[in-house]
Amino acid sequence: MGKNLTKRSEDYSKWYNELVVKADLAENSAVRGCMVIKPYGFAIWEKMQAELDKKFKETGHENAYFPLFVPKSLFEAEEKNAEGFAKECAVVTHYRLKTDPDNEGKLIVDPEAKLQEELVVRPTSEAIIWNTYKGWIQSYRDLPLLINQWANVVRWEMRTRLFLRTAEFLWQEGHTAHATKEEAIAEADLINNLYATFVENFLAVPVIKGLKTESERFAGADETFCIEALMQDGKALQAGTSHFLGQNFAKAFDVKFATKEGKQEYVWATSWGVSTRLMGALIMTHSDDQGLVLPPNLAPYQVVIVPIYRNQEQLDAISQVANEIVNDLRLHNVSVKFDNRDTHKPGWKFNEYELKGVPLRIGIGPKDLEKRTVELARRDTLTKEFVPKEDVVKTVVQLLKEIQDNLYNKAKDYRDSHITAVQNFDEFKEVLETKGGFISAHWDGTNETENKIKELTKATIRCIPLDNPKEDGICVYSGAQSTQRVLFAKAY
Amino acid sequence: MGKNLTKRSEDYSKWYNELVVKADLAENSAVRGCMVIKPYGFAIWEKMQAELDKKFKETGHENAYFPLFVPKSLFEAEEKNAEGFAKECAVVTHYRLKTDPDNEGKLIVDPEAKLQEELVVRPTSEAIIWNTYKGWIQSYRDLPLLINQWANVVRWEMRTRLFLRTAEFLWQEGHTAHATKEEAIAEADLINNLYATFVENFLAVPVIKGLKTESERFAGADETFCIEALMQDGKALQAGTSHFLGQNFAKAFDVKFATKEGKQEYVWATSWGVSTRLMGALIMTHSDDQGLVLPPNLAPYQVVIVPIYRNQEQLDAISQVANEIVNDLRLHNVSVKFDNRDTHKPGWKFNEYELKGVPLRIGIGPKDLEKRTVELARRDTLTKEFVPKEDVVKTVVQLLKEIQDNLYNKAKDYRDSHITAVQNFDEFKEVLETKGGFISAHWDGTNETENKIKELTKATIRCIPLDNPKEDGICVYSGAQSTQRVLFAKAY
Ligand SMILES: [Zn+2]
Numbered sequence: 001m002g003k004n005l006t007k008r009s010e011d012y013s014k015w016y017n018e019l020v021v022k023a024d025l026a027e028n029s030a031v032r033g034c035m036v037i038k039p040y041g042f043a044i045w046e047k048m049q050a051e052l053d054k055k056f057k058e059t060g061h062e063n064a065y066f067p068l069f070v071p072k073s074l075f076e077a078e079e080k081n082a083e084g085f086a087k088e089c090a091v092v093t094h095y096r097l098k099t100d101p102d103n104e105g106k107l108i109v110d111p112e113a114k115l116q117e118e119l120v121v122r123p124t125s126e127a128i129i130w131n132t133y134k135g136w137i138q139s140y141r142d143l144p145l146l147i148n149q150w151a152n153v154v155r156w157e158m159r160t161r162l163f164l165r166t167a168e169f170l171w172q173e174g175h176t177a178h179a180t181k182e183e184a185i186a187e188a189d190l191i192n193n194l195y196a197t198f199v200e201n202f203l204a205v206p207v208i209k210g211l212k213t214e215s216e217r218f219a220g221a222d223e224t225f226c227i228e229a230l231m232q233d234g235k236a237l238q239a240g241t242s243h244f245l246g247q248n249f250a251k252a253f254d255v256k257f258a259t260k261e262g263k264q265e266y267v268w269a270t271s272w273g274v275s276t277r278l279m280g281a282l283i284m285t286h287s288d289d290q291g292l293v294l295p296p297n298l299a300p301y302q303v304v305i306v307p308i309y310r311n312q313e314q315l316d317a318i319s320q321v322a323n324e325i326v327n328d329l330r331l332h333n334v335s336v337k338f339d340n341r342d343t344h345k346p347g348w349k350f351n352e353y354e355l356k357g358v359p360l361r362i363g364i365g366p367k368d369l370e371k372r373t374v375e376l377a378r379r380d381t382l383t384k385e386f387v388p389k390e391d392v393v394k395t396v397v398q399l400l401k402e403i404q405d406n407l408y409n410k411a412k413d414y415r416d417s418h419i420t421a422v423q424n425f426d427e428f429k430e431v432l433e434t435k436g437g438f439i440s441a442h443w444d445g446t447n448e449t450e451n452k453i454k455e456l457t458k459a460t461i462r463c464i465p466l467d468n469p470k471e472d473g474i475c476v477y478s479g480a481q482s483t484q485r486v487l488f489a490k491a492y
Numbered sequence: 493m494g495k496n497l498t499k500r501s502e503d504y505s506k507w508y509n510e511l512v513v514k515a516d517l518a519e520n521s522a523v524r525g526c527m528v529i530k531p532y533g534f535a536i537w538e539k540m541q542a543e544l545d546k547k548f549k550e551t552g553h554e555n556a557y558f559p560l561f562v563p564k565s566l567f568e569a570e571e572k573n574a575e576g577f578a579k580e581c582a583v584v585t586h587y588r589l590k591t592d593p594d595n596e597g598k599l600i601v602d603p604e605a606k607l608q609e610e611l612v613v614r615p616t617s618e619a620i621i622w623n624t625y626k627g628w629i630q631s632y633r634d635l636p637l638l639i640n641q642w643a644n645v646v647r648w649e650m651r652t653r654l655f656l657r658t659a660e661f662l663w664q665e666g667h668t669a670h671a672t673k674e675e676a677i678a679e680a681d682l683i684n685n686l687y688a689t690f691v692e693n694f695l696a697v698p699v700i701k702g703l704k705t706e707s708e709r710f711a712g713a714d715e716t717f718c719i720e721a722l723m724q725d726g727k728a729l730q731a732g733t734s735h736f737l738g739q740n741f742a743k744a745f746d747v748k749f750a751t752k753e754g755k756q757e758y759v760w761a762t763s764w765g766v767s768t769r770l771m772g773a774l775i776m777t778h779s780d781d782q783g784l785v786l787p788p789n790l791a792p793y794q795v796v797i798v799p800i801y802r803n804q805e806q807l808d809a810i811s812q813v814a815n816e817i818v819n820d821l822r823l824h825n826v827s828v829k830f831d832n833r834d835t836h837k838p839g840w841k842f843n844e845y846e847l848k849g850v851p852l853r854i855g856i857g858p859k860d861l862e863k864r865t866v867e868l869a870r871r872d873t874l875t876k877e878f879v880p881k882e883d884v885v886k887t888v889v890q891l892l893k894e895i896q897d898n899l900y901n902k903a904k905d906y907r908d909s910h911i912t913a914v915q916n917f918d919e920f921k922e923v924l925e926t927k928g929g930f931i932s933a934h935w936d937g938t939n940e941t942e943n944k945i946k947e948l949t950k951a952t953i954r955c956i957p958l959d960n961p962k963e964d965g966i967c968v969y970s971g972a973q974s975t976q977r978v979l980f981a982k983a984y
Pocket residue numbers: 418435
């Protein structure tokens with residue numbers, strides 16, 4: 001009956017891998033680095049998609065779809081972007097297989113079906129999209145162009161981990177075009193805020209909004225906004241990014257527009273995305289040694305009802321009560337599953353739903369029928385209480401809200417207590433090794449120092465927080481003058 | 493102000509291509525055979541997706557996601573399936589680009605990054621999914637397994653057309669596993685019915701449900717259910733297919749389950765899909781020489797309001813009325829757009845929304861304000877009427893229903909009058925060349941005859957209708973005995 005889950009304190013990384021598989025979220029596939037997202041995991045991702053999609057549309061964005069493949073000549077047009085992704089590209093070189101003359105029933109790549117120009121499987125779609133925008137944008141009347149797509153992308157990573165870093169992943173990528181620099185920056189900032197609000201309110205994961213340093217920016221961006229979260233093991237995770245692309249892609253693809261005054265100008269761009277990586281952030285922030293812990297706002301079902309019975313007569317009586325509760329909960333927009341399968345015992349089910357992180361479990365047995373109560377168990381606190389039947393719905397609705405808040409507050413307390421200001425490099429290293437989390441330190445603003453610190457400690461600058469107070473100080477590494485602290489951490 | 497759209501009677505195929513582009517549905521991309529689905533076209537596809545997804549879930553299916561790539565060794569495991577798709581496979585052979593030493597700023601495929609085993613970009617996912625199911629199915633308790641995925645697939649077609657036949661397309665593919673043959677057949681039939689109901693009620697396209705002949709079956713299927721529609725040019729279009737796969741994939745991937753009695757048996761399978769091809773069926777069934785005609789159930793906005801004004805004062809007064817109507821329509825779940833842009837003239841807008849197939853257009857000018865009326869124009873009949881302002885909502889709600897029905901009935905009348913029973917091959921050829929449509933003819937049941945007819949006339953057997961009456965006769969081509977008529981047509 002145990003879950004045989006490695007404890008977080010023993011091996012956090014192993015705990016994560018086991019949890020993802022055992023909670024039926026995802027598993028590795030036969031394709032190196034590519035995952036299968038299982039129905040339970042996909043149902044959570046669908047809830048994320050639905051909410052984000054709604055928010056994108058409310059802010060004036062429309063969905064579209066662009067090709068999976070990028071011809072090599074387009075891919076290389078924006079040089080920095082191409083350079084940044086070239087090493088991770090899956091490349092289609094042929095368009096046909098044929099039967100192997102030497103090996104019956106086997107297929108080989110048909111050497112006669114070689115493509116004249118190789119096709120890159122999109123690692124990101126700026127190139128193909130800006131090549132398309134060239135045909136869509138002529139005048140200021142065509143701007144702003146606010147488009148998003150939900151798609152799969154491929155980046156050939158050498159070391160992969162379910163959800164966190166996979167060769168293929170699912171994401172949304174927004175690509176917008178604007179008449180002015182100010183508008184484009186405002187859009188990148190708007191979306192970064194939209195991401196932050198979504199991640200905090202739905203994933204219950206607190207984030208820090210900031211800017212990336214030059215060396216951590218998206219390849220081809222002039223500025224990258226980001227949201228950074230902190231996992232339970234003290235490592236940071238970049239949960240979303242929103243890029244101000246300047247006129248880099250407009251210049252690479254020659255996209256100009258006629259202004260009201262009739263001048264020809266290059267268009268300003270943004271792009272932004274969140275991916276199935278958010279699943280990793282969700283899992284690692286809240287889950288415990290018993291398994292997954294889901295915030296009610298993203299749980300495929302918020303409540304599960306498990307009947308405890310010895311015979312059919314008992315099950316019938318319990319089912320009557322359970323079905324009343326199910327109907328009443330649904331009327332109150334609570335998603336609920338009544339698990340009346342006779343192929344599994346109650347103990348097995350309790351265990352299963354704990355592992356799967358269902359926020360509330362209702363147990364109903366013969367004694368409950370007598371006393372007109374049910375047993376209500378919270379996944380987040382693992383506490384139980386008996387509730388009179390007539391109070392169930394009211395209590396559930398209230399608890400779901402409480403659990404959502406509790407998960408956020410708990411994560412925020414942990415995060416806040418793991419932002420440590422340090423004054424010198426010895427302190428920096430000590431905090432990094434013993435406590436982990438974000439380290440707030442003065443930095444002299446040079447790539448050189450940033451790289452050196454990374455080399456020595458594996459910590460990177462996660463972001464320059466947007467709400468950073470100005471503060472004179474000296475760089476934690478070089479001793480040079482600095483005007484503000486930035487956040488360092490080891491990261492996923 | 494004209495739409496410069498080729499007339500259907502002049503060149504149906506040209507009319508279609510122009511319409512798709514001019515109505516902002518899709519366009520060709522820089523990648524051979526791959527399309528860009530533009531926001532307006534994608535909004536229609538999203539409505540299709542939402543309704544289908546709801547129906548899949550209501551019938552117990554769950555969504556999941558499987559890898560884009562299929563290792564060649566898995567791809568070739570089910571021989572018929574592999575054979576059927578081998579000639580259309582895009583193949584990934586390398587996982588890295590590098591800078592071209594001979595050509596600054598250019599990239600080449602890195603010959604050192606050759607994959608040990610080539611990866612096929614999925615043309616369909618049976619292979620990768622059944623290889624996964626092997627790990628998911630042990631016992632009868634794991635069955636049925638009812639899974640769907642929304643995905644992109646690639647089939648390297650030589651001649652492509654927007655929506656109808658593209659190298660990459662979007663679709664859903666269901667893949668189910670069952671304990672018995674009967675259950676699997678019932679599932680394939682259930683889904684074929686679900687497709688038929690959806691296409692008739694939402695696309696307003698009447699379909700004939702049938703079975704494919706052996707030579708037209710999905711590669712790897714024991715039986716293929718299909719729904720067949722008829723386009724305005726008399727050619728048939730296969731709108732969806734649902735396959736009973738027997739135990740073919742279970743055997744190829746060794747997927748067995750323990751029965752209740754403890755025996756090991758191979759699992760029974762189905763797969764089924766509809767794709768962005770449905771967009772082609774939608775467009776070709778209803779549209780006219782003025783442009784797209786959309787059934788209200790799939791229109792991104794069902795009503796557009798265009799103000800007709802000379803000055804700001806008039807616009808203000810009209811806007812007040814328009815906004816009242818907008819709010820009231822939304823309360824009645826009617827989607828409506830008030831186009832108050834001052835960058836375009838009313839005539840331009842009338843033209844634009846006609847081209848885009850918006851079911852109802854409301855025009856409001858100064859005279860309407862005086863008379864407290866609006867002008868209501870139907871896209872399907874191109875008729876107009878003046879309606880008292882207080883009757884607008886009631887009239888719109890009623891007309892939307894009427895338009896949906898009218899489109900279906902019109903298409904059904906056309907379809908029904910283009911099913912022609914013939915007695916001999918001369919008649920067959922004459923009807924095919926002069927009238928087109930479905931030809932109902934006796935067939936001797938052999939591949940040989942089917943192929944010969946195809947060779948001579950380009951007509952194929954679209955299906956053996958499920959509700960076919962048994963009827964003795966002689967084959968239209970061979971003169972051999974036959975027990976039923978089947979439907980022939982030229983097809984997309
Ligand atoms: Zn700590």
